[in-house]
Amino acid sequence: MIRTNDTFKTSVNIKFDLGKKEFINRYLPTPSHAESLIGLLKGFTNSTNSKAHxxxxxxxxxxxxxxxxxxGIVSKQVDRETFKSxxxxFNKVHDEIYEELNNVTDNPTTYxxxxxxxxxxxxxxxxxxxxxxxLNENEIDIVLPGQNGKIIQVVELWEEKFNKTFKAFxxxxAENDxxxxxxxxxxxxxEKEEIDWFISIYPELTAGAEFFVDYQTDFISQIKFVLDELKRKNLGLFIAYDEFGRMLQTLELIQVHETMQDLQDLAELTDHYEDNLHLLLITHRNLSQYFRVxxxxxxxxFQRIEKRFKSYYVESDSFTFIRIADAYLKGASPENIHLNDVVNQLRKYPLFPELNQQELEKLVIEGVYPIHPVTxxxxPQLSSAFGQNERTLFTFLESNETGGLKNHLKKTEDYYLPSDLFSYFFPSIHDIDVSGDGLESLKIYKKLISKTPELEKDKIKSSILKMITLWxxxxxxxxxxxxxDFLMFALNIKKEILIDSLNQLVALKAVRYNRVLGYWELQEGSSFFIDELILSRMPNLNNSKNKQVKALENCLTKRFYLANEYNDVKSMTRYAEVQFVFEKDILDENIDFIGNRTSNKADATLYYVILESSHHYNELVSKIKEIKDDMSIFCISxxxxxxxxxxxxxxxVIDDLLKDVELxxxxxxxxxxxxxxxxxVVYxxxxFISKYTAYNNDCDWIYNQKEIDVANEINLEKLLxxxxxxxxxxxLEVRNDSFNRKTVNNMQRKAGYKVLDHILNSYDQNNLGIEGQGxxxxxxxxxxxxxxxxLNNLDNLQSVELASLREDLLNYLENNIQGNLQQFIEVMTNDPYGLREPLIPIxxxxxxxxxxxxxxFYRNDMYVAGIDGETLYKMFEEATxxxxxxxxxSEEYDNxxxxxxxxxSSYQNELVSKKPRVIRLSSGMLTWLRSLPRITQISNNMSEEQRTFKELIRKSEINPQDTLKKLFALYKEDIEFVTRNKKSLEIHFPMYLNSIEKEVNKVIKVESFEDARNWAMQQEPAIQKRNSLVKSLLKTSGAKKPIEEFISTFSGVEIENWSDRTSEVFNQQLANEYKSVSNSSGIDEKSIEIKYNNKVKSITNVExxxxxxxxxNNINRMIRNAGRNVPREEVEYLVYKLLEEIIE
Structure with a gap:
């Protein structure tokens, strides 16, 4: 028969339990209480310590x-015997608390x-x-300032407005004399006696209302007054505010500022006024956490106010609870459990590592029976997370509610299992709001029992679900x-019964075994039968070898292995990438080992060889031993x-299904x-993949045509x-992880551009002209x-690596004066250098x-001009x-x-001032040629020498070196020939302009261009208006450059932009227009001439x-109608202006 200790009490109320010795007698020293006890006691024993806690x-x-x-101690309500107990x-358990308890008794003040x-x-x-x-309970006569005034004020109010109440008073x-x-x-x-009498009779006069003084004045002054009065009596106050968080939770917004100020003032008063005030606030959370809303x-x-208090944090102490539970449960040792089995289980699952073997047996197994060890x-875990005042570790012991221990003991002496706690903490699951954080498991449980109510009726299945949920x-x-196994122990169920129930729950989609993490968990399943859904999609799957390899590689937990020792020495990262390969691809020689490494940008490749048939194993090993590739390692499972x-x-299939949004x-x-x-499935x-990384006899390792022993991962990285x-x-060692790598980000890439620009343009400056710390x-x-x-002493480089690389590059350049840019990259990336791509251009x-x-440099036989850092990087990206x-x-070219x-040189672009001599010369000649009028640049109507000179200069844009060589070959015997050709082309345009003027005079048969204009002025007005030759000559009147004005007007093209074809068209048009004038036979019958102010205008008479x-009609009507109020002279002048502006 299991008995309980009837004197045991699970909850404490400071107001009612102060000084009761049973609490002290039953108290067990707890590690989590130590800090708070020391802090509180030191506040009473040493005035320099904090008194606000x-x-x-x-x-x-x-x-x-x-x-x-x-x-109880500081109020001296604990008797000496109980205090000694x-x-x-704490004697020999906690010396500091023991000492402070000694000291606190010496304090003369009673609190x-x-x-x-x-x-x-x-x-x-x-x-x-x-x-x-x-104060009243302790019969201490102190009247707070304001009490007497309030009483007088109330009585006067009765006398003035409530006569009936005043008469009763x-x-x-009179009745009390x-x-x-x-x-x-x-x-x-x-006088205290009279004030107390009034307070006592006040409810009788006011229908039961209590007398209340509104201490609206100075809150702190009131307390100071009390403290001063108590000091004279050698008394003090210990204010203990339990459940202070509840007050904060119900605090109205309008009271927040007042409460904050009062709390701050009270804390400061406690620590800085007299020594006879101590303050303790008891909460479940820090103050600021109550004000998240x-x-x-x-x-x-509130966070700042909180710092004015010395804070102590206490946690759930399971060991203390075990001892209390042991004291509460006074039954005989359990007879219906196998002690050795439970002991063995607790060894397997060390739930209480702080207890020794004897404590486990006497307390956990026997002392607290029927509470199961897992329960x-x-x-304590559940109590911390979900407990409230009515759901604590201690209230559990005396609870008669469903799930409470007393309730359980009334029904059975069997184990109180951990699943039984569900009913204790969640007695009404359907009424619980499960939308909060951390309640996902409870939410799933609630859905499961709503969807499948019979689960609650099956005791074992229900216990499993509750156990998983609580866990x-x-x-x-x-x-x-x-x-x-742990479920079997926790629920005290035989293994076969448990497995059968678990299988049924799996079938109901209520639970699943998480293979990855190794435990059972709740599952909220769908309405689909997943296995059938997967099977239905399999026939449509593209199950190629490449797809299978990709699926396997996506499941790799480690895809790269580092050559750590090498990387430490060279300050870089070289690695091998893991790739799966099927035996058939190796046997059929379908693998491009070098191509694989290049495409994956790996330094080496670790091939996990997939055996498709055990019969081919020996053949596969032999075939791999024939492969000659020193950067490939093979592991065959x-x-x-x-x-x-x-x-x-x-x-x-699952990956495809997860992409099917409609489904x-x-x-x-x-x-x-x-x-x-x-x-x-991934698990x-x-x-299967783990066999390759087990480093045991299940795999064979082959490198460089030989079988090798790889004992562990460290061994593999040493091999790399x-x-x-x-x-x-x-x-070359480059200690820059951000740049010395396969690929770099945009910021590093742009920095590379800048460094390259400095090498090209400022190589002779200190630090290449690079400043700052970027x-x-x-x-x-x-x-x-x-x-x-x-860079100014390249033939005496101190670095062995750089000297060797320069020597190889120079040898290659001398032996290959033309080639592909990719060939430079291969020299630098291949052994023995193996430089990373971002380093190569620099x-x-x-x-x-x-x-x-x-x-x-050339692309598609076109010279690449204007090379800078960014251009060079892009060139190396497309090196082929x-x-x-x-x-x-040679020196013969110098002169x-x-x-x-x-x-x-005067024509050179400033941007090429620091470029090679060839580029500067090419730039100067091209700029000079392009500065000439277009007709001069493109005309073929000049000497053969001039045409050849121009053509060579034009080609220097594509191939400047070849141009200079050809110019040298043509003019090396007569260098001045270049000067003569240059000058002849520079005077070509004015000479060409003069030849056109002569041609115009020749066609019109006059001596000068002025005569040609006079000829035009003598023509009939109709001809002047319609003939473009005559009209264009007339428009040159007053022009600064009459011949150029005439050419532009007559041909419609500026002379500078002419071509040889334009010249031909001009001459033909000139002849035709002159002929048109010559064939004209006087005034046309349809022409109307208007003569005024020595001007003649011609108009054609048309219908x-x-x-x-x-x-x-509109114009005529407007002039006649509007002209009625306008002088006739103005109307006539208006018509004249229209004539002048509209008629040519």
Whole structure:
């Protein structure tokens, strides 16, 4: 028979339990209480310590008990024997608390414990009323300032407005032998007896209302007054405000500022006024957390106020609870459990690591029976998360409600299982709001029992669901995984019964076993049968070998292995990438090993070879041993692909299903269920892949045609380092992880452009002209400064790697004066250098800087001009599209080049001022040629020598070196010939203009252009109006350049933009227009001449169209009608102006 301790009490109320010795006698020292006890006691024993305290902790952690014990001690309500009993509990357990308990008894001041709990109204009223109540309870005669005035004010109000009440009051005075005037005088003199009498009879006169003083004046002054009065009596106050958080939670917005100020003032008063005031606030959270719904200003203010208190945090202490539960349960040792089995289970699952073997047996297994050990472990976790005052560790022991321990003991002496706690913490699951954070498991449980009500009727299935739900809510999977064995122990069920129930729950989509994490969890399934859905999609799957390889690689937990030792020495990252390959591809020689590495940008490749048939294993090993590739490592698993093939296919189908939006929209839970199914499938595949990384006899390793021993991952990475040291011993060390890599981000790339620009244009300056501490300086420092790389002393480089690379580049250049840009990249990326791509443009230009001006680049046989850092980087990205030519001009060219510079240097573009000599010469000649009039540039109507000179200069844009060589070949014997041709082309245009003028005079048969204009003026007005030759000549009157004006007007094209064809058309048009004038036979009958002011205007007489007649009628009507109020002279002048402006 299990008995309970009837004197056991689970909850504490400071107001009612102060000084009761049973609490002290039953108190067990708890580690989580130590800090708060020391802090509180030191406040009483040493005036320099803080006297404003705050204890924060979850429900049921003994916060109120601490306040009750300390309050009992400092109020001297604990008898000596009980106090000694308490003190002895800390002797040899906690010396500091033991010492402080000794010290606190020496304090001569007796502290009255002022207890408050929860929301007792406005903070200042609650504090003052509690103080008054405590003073009255202890029969201490102190009248707070304001009480007497309030009483007089109330009585005067009765006398003035409530005559009936006033008469009743006077009757009570008479019945108590009191004279009104003498009583009033006593009140004014603050006589405590009379004030207390009035407060006692006040409810009788006011229908039960209590007398209330509104201490609206100075809250702190009132408390100071009390403290001063108590100081004279050698008394003090210990204010303990329990459940202070409840007051804050119900605080109205309009009271926030007042409460904050009062709380701050009270804390400051406590620590800085007299020593006879101590304050303790007890909450479940920090103050600022109660104000999440308020604006940030309030939260921050409460956070500052909180710092004025010394805070202590207490946690749920399971060991203390075990001892209390042991004290509460006074039954005999359990007879219906197998002690050894439970002991073994607790060894397997160390739920209570702080207890030794004897404590486990005597307390956990026997002492607290029938509470199951897992229940004992789970209960504190749930209490911290979901407990309230009525649901704590301790109230559980005496609870008669469903799920409570007493209720359980009335029904059975069997184990109280952890699943039984569900009913205790969630007695009405259907009424619980599960929308909050951290309640996802409870939400799923609620849906499961709503969808399948019979689950609640099946005791075992219900227990499993509740157990999983509670475990997930408590977040305990990280400590003990809820696998089948643990469930069997926790629920005290036989394994076969448990497995059968679990299988049924799986079929109902209520639970699933998480293969990845290794525990059971709740599942909210969809309406689809997932396995059938997957099978239905399999026939349509494109299940190629490439798809299977991709699926396997997506399941790799590690895709890259680093050559760590090599990387440390060279300050870079070289690695091998993992790739799967089927045996058939190796046997059929379908693999491009080098191409794979290039496309994947890996330094080496680790091939996981997939065995498709165990019969081919020996043949496969032999074939791999024939492969000659020193950057490929092969790992061959002895496990056939057939064991995982179905899972690989399933994974591909699931991935396709997860992309089917239309299907997923049919059931909101389908995506989640497919995702969970995918996790299971991936787990199976990863189990297969793990064979390759087990480094045991299940795999054979082959490298460089030999079988090797790879014992572990460290061994593999050592092999990779050895390979890299052998392959790339002369890799330049560049300590810049952001730049010395396969690919770089845009910021680093732009920094590379800038460094390259400095190498091209400022290579002779200190630090290449790079200043500051930006990414470009880091590139400069790590490539040039750290490696003593001097561009002005390239033949004496200190770096062995750079010297060797320059030698190889120069040898290649001397032997290949033209070629492809890709060939430079291959020299630098292949062994023994193996440089990363972003480094190549910078290091190549730098190492060949003394030869760079003699290198020309072409794309599609077109010269690439204006090369800068950004252009060069882009050229290297498409290196196969660019060709180079290395030009080496001998000394015999020097005089010729100097002569060209004397003629054309003034035309050079500033942008090429620091470019190679060839580029400067080409730029000068091209700029000069383009400065000439277009007719001069393109006309062929000149000498052969002039045409050849122009053509060679034009070709210098495409191939400047070839142009200079040809110019030299033509004019080396007569350098001045260049000068003559240049001058002849510069005077070509004025001569050409003069020839046109002569041609015009010749056609018209006059001596000068002025005569030609006079000829035009003599023509009839009709001809002047219609003939373009005559009209154009007339328009030159007054022009600064009459011949150019005539040409532009007559041909419609500026003379500077003429071509040879334009010239031909001009001559033909000139002849035709002159002929037209010559063939004219006087005045046309249809012509009308108007002569005025020595002018003659010709108009053709035509029949008006309908539209023209309408215009005429409108104008005529407007002039006649509007002209009635206008002088005739103005109307005539108006018609004259129209004639002048419209008629040519």
């Amino acid at each position: 705050m204890i924060v902790g979850p429900y049921g952690t003994g916060k109120s008990l601490i306040a009750t014990i300390v309050g 308490l003190q002895s509990k 009255l414990t002022v207890a408050l709990n929860g929301n007792e109204g406005r903070f200042r009223h609650a504090i003052l009323n509690a103080i008054i109540r405590t 006077k009757r009570l005075l 009191k004279d009104f005037k003498l009583w009033r005088l006593a009140i004014l003199n603050q 308020f604006q940030e200003e309030f939260r921050n203010e 004992l472990f789970l209960l 997930e809510l408590s977040g305990l999977h990280a400590r003990f995984k809820l696998d089948t 002895k496990y056939s692909f057939n064991i995982v093939k179905e899972a690989v296919i399933e994974l591909q 997923l929209n049919q059931d909101k839970n389908l995506k989640g269920e497919l995702t969970l199914k995918r996790e299971d 199976i595949i990863q189990e 380092s050895d390979i890299m040291f052998s392959k790339y011993p002369l890799t 990414p470009e300086y880091l590139i400069y420092a790590t490539i040039f400064k750290n490696n003593h790389f001097d 290091i190549l230009v730098a190492l060949l800087r003394d030869k760079w001006d003699q290198l020309m 599209e660019y060709q180079y030519v290395y030009y080496r001009f 010729f080049f100097m002569h060209l510079e004397s003629q054309f 008006l169209s309908t539209k023209s007649q309408t215009i005429y």
